[in-house]
Amino acid sequence: MPLILYVSDASPPARAVLMLAEILQLEFDKQYINPVLREQDSPEMTQKNPMRTVPTLEDGEFCLADSHAIILYLMEKYGQNHRNLYPEDLRVRSTIHQRLFFDCSILFPRLRAIMAPTFLGKLNQPSGSMVTNIEDAYRTLEAYLSQSKYLAGPEMTIADISAVATVCGLDGLHPIDEKRHPNTREWLVNMSRKPFYRKCNAEGNEMLISLLKSSMKNNKQNDKKAKL
Numbered sequence: 724m725p726l727i728l729y730v731s732d733a734s735p736p737a738r739a740v741l742m743l744a745e746i747l748q749l750e751f752d753k754q755y756i757n758p759v760l761r762e763q764d765s766p767e768m769t770q771k772n773p774m775r776t777v778p779t780l781e782d783g784e785f786c787l788a789d790s791h792a793i794i795l796y797l798m799e800k801y802g803q804n805h806r807n808l809y810p811e812d813l814r815v816r817s818t819i820h821q822r823l824f825f826d827c828s829i830l831f832p833r834l835r836a837i838m839a840p841t842f843l844g845k846l847n848q849p850s851g852s853m854v855t856n857i858e859d860a861y862r863t864l865e866a867y868l869s870q871s872k873y874l875a876g877p878e879m880t881i882a883d884i885s886a887v888a889t890v891c892g893l894d895g896l897h898p899i900d901e902k903r904h905p906n907t908r909e910w911l912v913n914m915s916r917k918p919f920y921r922k923c924n925a926e927g928n929e930m931l932i933s934l935l936k937s938s939m940k941n942n943k944q945n946d947k948k949a950k951l
């Protein structure tokens with residue numbers, strides 16, 4: 724039975740899974756869901772994933788939500804020949820887990836805090852506190868990346884693949900200042916040159932940024948009209 728992945732090209736966490744799948748040479752039956760149209764709220768999707776988010780993985784009878792959980796599942800099940808992406812050393816592995824939780828609990832929510840109200844027509848530019856939160860996340864990234872070339876050590880791991888899908892979106896909205904965060908900028912440039920990034924992430928990220936910027940512009944015009 725083929726693996727089914729419910730995705731949206733604009734979704735950063737969906738693209739993180741697609742980048743890993745590209746490295747592992749996994750084939751999916753991709754089912755496209757448009758989160759802006761709330762297609763994830765259908766009864767069928769709600770049953771598969773009560774959180775109603777993309778990506779969602781279906782492997783036979785088994786359904787799994789959250790890109791980080793999906794990435795770990797795919798690594799355990801299909802990653803035997805790519806152990807460098809998820810080394811067995813306890814401390815390295817624990818650092819990888821912490822960086823994945825950092826993406827899940829800090830980085831992505833700070834991008835989503837802009838995405839959700841923008842697509843609902845309620846935001847015409849990131850607020851001061853949104854920008855402060857993004858800068859705070861960049862400071863943490865910079866601290867990690869001043870210790871090592873990649874997020875969990877000298878080699879690229881699943882932590883980098885997961886985080887880069889979010890960070891490129893944040894950078895599109897609030898660019899990483901090279902002077903203040905030189906290691907983060909260098910890491911992003913390095914990651915964005917990798918073949919799996921070009922194939923599975925670059926276009927979707929551009930689509931997300933331009934969609935967000937055009938929605939903000941529309942929201943601004945609508946605000947002006949409402950005030951007339």
Ligand SMILES: N[C@@H](CCC(=O)N[C@@H](CS)C(=O)NCC(=O)O)C(=O)O
Pocket residue numbers: 733734735736737758763775776777778788789790791827831835
């Ligand atoms: N932590 C989750 C976040 C998933 C998520 O929020 N995805 C967005 C699309 S980028 C979504 O499905 N949003 C719909 C919603 O939250 O209702 C993951 O890593 O998969």
